[in-house]
Amino acid sequence: MCLCPFHEERSASLLVDNERGSYRCFGCGARGDAVRFLMDLKQIDFRTAAQELLTYASGVTYSEPAFVSAEPKRTRSLDLVPAQLECVSFEESIENEDFSIQAAEQEQVLRLNALAFRFFQQQLEVMQRSSASASTEARDVLRYLYETRNLTAHTVDAFGIGYAPLHWRALVQYMLYEQTEIPVVAEDLILAGLAKTRHTASKGDKLNGRALEQSLYDVFRGRIMIPIRDVEGRVVGFGGRQLEFTRCVETESRVLEHVTGNGAVTAYPSEPSVSPLFSALKSNGRFTAISEEIRNRPLPSKAETAVPTLPDETMFGPKYLNTPETPAFHKSRILFGMAQVMERIRSPEAFADEWTTVDQVGPCVILVEGYLDVLRLHQEGIWFAVAALGTSVTPSHFQLLVQLAQHLGRACAHRLQSDQRPRIILQLDQDEAGIRATKRTLDMFLDQLNGSGRQPFYDLLVAELPSGVKDADEFVQRYGHQAYLTQVVAHARIWWRHEIMERLNAYVAAVESSRRGIAPENDVTRLFWRWSASAQRLSRSYRHIDPTSASLSR
Known part of the structure; x- marks a missing residue:
């Protein structure tokens, strides 16, 4: 115990712990390590305080760095004898990852x-x-x-x-x-x-x-x-x-x-x-x-x-x-549940009972929307589900999905002595945001496919929930996990078939909307004009809208 330099006092209230390398004042609440102590005592920044401590500890005066990168640099550790330290600047001395801020x-x-x-x-x-x-x-x-x-x-x-x-x-x-x-x-x-x-x-x-x-x-x-x-x-x-x-x-x-x-x-x-x-x-x-x-x-x-x-x-x-963006957390580069997936891939013997589900459906990684969906699926034995913590699926997320599918495919090949293609199944929520996220993910897949020029080692599929069901959590609670595997996962469509069906459905919906819009029209001239406008919007001849339009145009 000693007198605290950060406030006036007559009795000692500052505790210095040499083993932990920290201090704490029970009077004013000041606390921290050696760097923090020097920063608060002299009102200097971290770099200056660290420089002074290095000088004090080694007895060598370090030059002022011109610039210190905020990115950690991976270099070989500095193996210098004491005689060489005088030639090393402070900037070079912190290039090692251990000294990276x-x-x-x-x-x-x-x-x-x-x-x-x-x-x-x-x-x-x-x-x-x-x-x-x-x-x-x-x-x-x-x-x-x-x-x-x-x-x-x-x-x-x-x-x-x-x-x-x-x-x-x-x-x-x-x-x-x-x-x-x-x-x-x-x-x-x-x-x-x-x-x-x-x-x-x-x-x-x-x-x-x-x-x-x-x-x-x-x-x-x-x-x-x-x-x-x-x-x-x-x-x-x-x-x-x-x-x-x-x-x-x-x-x-x-x-x-x-x-x-x-x-x-x-x-x-x-x-x-x-x-x-x-x-x-x-x-x-x-x-x-x-x-x-x-x-x-x-x-x-x-x-x-x-x-x-x-x-x-x-x-x-x-x-x-x-959690907001921090030095350890980047939402766009992490999938919730991937730690549990990798744990089972690395130690299949410890989770032998849980691998029976993979034996049933084959190697696949399911992308759902929220962490509560992942909790529900993992609880029911579907441990190969991960979430992107929202609907914003990024290229980094997609690369993580590919890597998980690759690891899972190798583990299954070693376990079952078979060569099944791993699958990535997109099963996002059935609302507008989830549909947009599915479309963005398919676009990322096509960009990667066109950029590499090689056929992928995996299949990309899209799974859809029945109408009236919002997410995987609700489906499993309502119908059970076996229904999820047999009705949702097993019926997932390959990406190109999903694209074709989505475009056909959009075309049919547009045609029906045009039919309903022009049905109440009685004036022949206005009817012909609205038919033509609807057909132009659909990039088709107006004869595709109603067969009688051919005689009407004559």
Whole structure:
């Protein structure tokens, strides 16, 4: 323990942990590692602080770099003897991937995601253990998972599903003040897409330190949390599904209420030492604290009162919310469920029972629209389904589908001693957005086919659900997984047959629309004009619309 250099004090409150290489002040809340300490102490940027630390550690003065690329560079590790270090610039010394700023940020985001993943899981586990005396919020969560969605405990556990409390700062409080595994600062949570900061009163002001921590709030609130993993199984992001809470639900709040000089009510996030209290959620979605203990706390400083109290958004956001773009998460380059698919391809012996479905239908990868569709299909043994986290299918998504199909085809060939062509089956929702996404994916396939000049090793098919069924989740819940395999997957059409049928259906619909449009017309001249206009629109002679038009034209 020592005196903190970031605020005035008489008794030591700064704890330095040599083993973890971190520090934390119990007075002002300052915390971080050696680089963060130097940045805050001297008010310098990351690059300058890292340069000074390297100079201090090695005793060698490094030159100022002219430019440092934001992209991680993959080069051979520098194997230099101490005598050669004097000739190496600072820019060259960080070219190695281990010293790359972006690689370091990605690694930090992955660590934060792992902590958040455990936090969300713990919230759900607490609700399950106390189900007998659960709150309204807990009952709604459990009812949605096990009754509305009919998920099993095995599926919830296998995918690591958790819950983000209906609270503005639950995850922020845990990350900054409760967990002790890694040092975390406010900027880290923003970088990982787990927290946002409220806008300052003056756009030119820049928050830092304690003020920035107090301005943070959780991105995910009142949501079922589904971790999104890469092919290595690392949690790179989250998908949150909002629950239909009532606006009067009681929830745990760490919001303080203060009355400013002009009589306005101002709310502030609680200090780490304040116990969370139950409060009522007002009709406008903002919290009001009800504790006299909190009301008697001293008013915040003028610098803190300049920070707006609540974010410019409601407590309840969109129904589905994904992690924003981060150094570890790129929505356009990841498929939900591919980690589970690759796990079964790599270890078929460990999942021997689940491979019976593949033996039945052959090697295929099914692309559905949402992660809830994937959860449903995987629960029913159809583990070769993945989702693009929406209707925006990108070329990177398509390349991932091709790679998954290739791996699955090889695994099946080794397992069954057969040479079946793997299939990629597009089964997106039957709404307008899903139809457009299917069309874009087919266009990507044709572009790739024309560009390579070679026949693909896989077949591309399109599966359609019957009318009145929105998605795979609804179909399986209504008719069962065997019906999905025999009626949807088995009847998927090859891409060119699907294109022909779609164009024929569009042509027939256009002809019928033209017939209905000109049927009520009685005037012969106007009838002939409308026939001709309809035929021109269809790029056909008007004689194809009605046989009597030939005699009419004469």
